[in-house]
Amino acid sequence: MNGTARTGGRVPLAALAVIAAGVSAALHIGKLPPAVPALQSGLGLGLVEAGFLLSLVQVAGMSLGIFVGLAADSIGLRRSMLIGLALVSCASLLGGFVGTSIHDKAQALPLLLALRALEGFGFLLAVMPGPGLIRAMVPASAEKAAMGLWGAYMPLGVALALLAGPGFIAWFDWPGWWWALGLLSAAAGVWVLCVVPGDGLRKRAFASATEAWPARLRETASASGPWTLALAFAVYSSQWMAVIGFLPAIYVDAGIPAGWTAALTALAAAANIVGNVTGGRLLQHGVAPDRLLRWGFAVMALGSVAAFAQVGASPGASGLPPALRYLAVCMFSLGGGVVPATLFLLGVRLAPGPSTVSTTIGLMQQASSLGQFAAPPFVAWIAHRAGGWQWTWVVTLTCSLVGIALAARMLPAMPRRGTA
Secondary structure (H helix, E strand, O other), rough: OOHHHHOOOOOOOHHHHHHHHHHHHHHHOOOOHHHHHHHHHHOOOOOHOOOOOOOOHOOOOOOOOHHHHHHHHHHHHHHHHHHHHHHHOOOOOHHHHHHHHHHOOHHHHHOOOOOOOOHHHHHHHHHHHHHHHHHHHHHHHHEEEEEEEEOOHHHHHHHHHHHHHHHHHHHOOOOOOHHHHHHHHHHHHHHHHHHHOOOOOHHHHHHHHHHHHHHHHHHHHOOOOHHHHHHHHHHHHHHHHHHHHHHHHHHOOOOOOOHHHHHHHHHHHHHHHHHHHHHHHHOOOOHHHHHHHHHHHHHHHHHHHHHHHOOOOOOOOEEOOHHHHHHHHHHHHHHHHHHHHHHHHHHHHHHOOHHHHEEEEEEEHHHHHHHHHHHHHHHHHHHHHOOOOOOOOHHHHHHOOOOOOOHHHHHHHHOOOOOO
């Protein structure tokens, strides 16, 4: 694969197909928030039940992330991505059929929860091989550009889903939205199948990796760097998903017209893409990774407090004007974007060795998924108990303070270089 792909300085078409596959998988992470009002009215779901549907996609990641990182080479990177895309496509298509054929919440909810968990497993298989495939296919002169594009696959997919979802659901209801994204992921899988070279040339390397996986697992689990990175990723992703995931519901509670909720939520999510790109540029210009992490978590803390804190505990208590609150949410998402950009780069540097990089990334993904699973229902429960979203900032501020403390712990383990 390397011999045919590492020519020229442009990002190859095959690498773009891999990036598109990651975005198509991330669409399934972001497809549920705009559908929450339709699910509530159509199936009678409560806010906490919607929170579990939002977060259950992370079950596979929080339970299997490190093992998928270990096994990706054994399965084959291309094969793993294709299997993952097939799973998310089938689960989404079946979810649409559940929505059209079962209207009783008691019957539909368990099926939707199970399919959501299956989507999470497919998502993990689809995105974990992405960085390895890109490194194998792009020329050295285009590697940073391609990895920068890959780093934005999650916020881009979520933003596109948040932007397109409400209008699509208004026309075709939420089952049609499920069907459309299932077909889109299937199309992405066909593109990968057609243009990404097969895994056959690396069978010997896969066999070697399979034999060595217990040693790599022990080496990763016994090192402090991967655990610090994983915890930092967890406190970042949990608060970002909790805030962005419930923005449509927050806007509905605030009386904002439905036509505005999609654009406002998508813009807030898209600010995270700008943060990812900016983080990479700052690292290239010599900003220390631990300092960048502290900045990112500090901006998230300030943005969330400004967006949600009120004078008084009642839902009608005073706070900043709505326009400034929205700008604070965008600042929260923008500042947070530098965190994953930095953590992915540090995953290579703080892994115990070159053979444990994918295992380290898998552990980070597992912790991230655990945070994304736990935070939305917890924030929804607090909002339900408080009668509003005015205490959300307590959760996000706590996560940010933990992130700042973890950034300080990374300092002794990092070589003091200007770039990551």
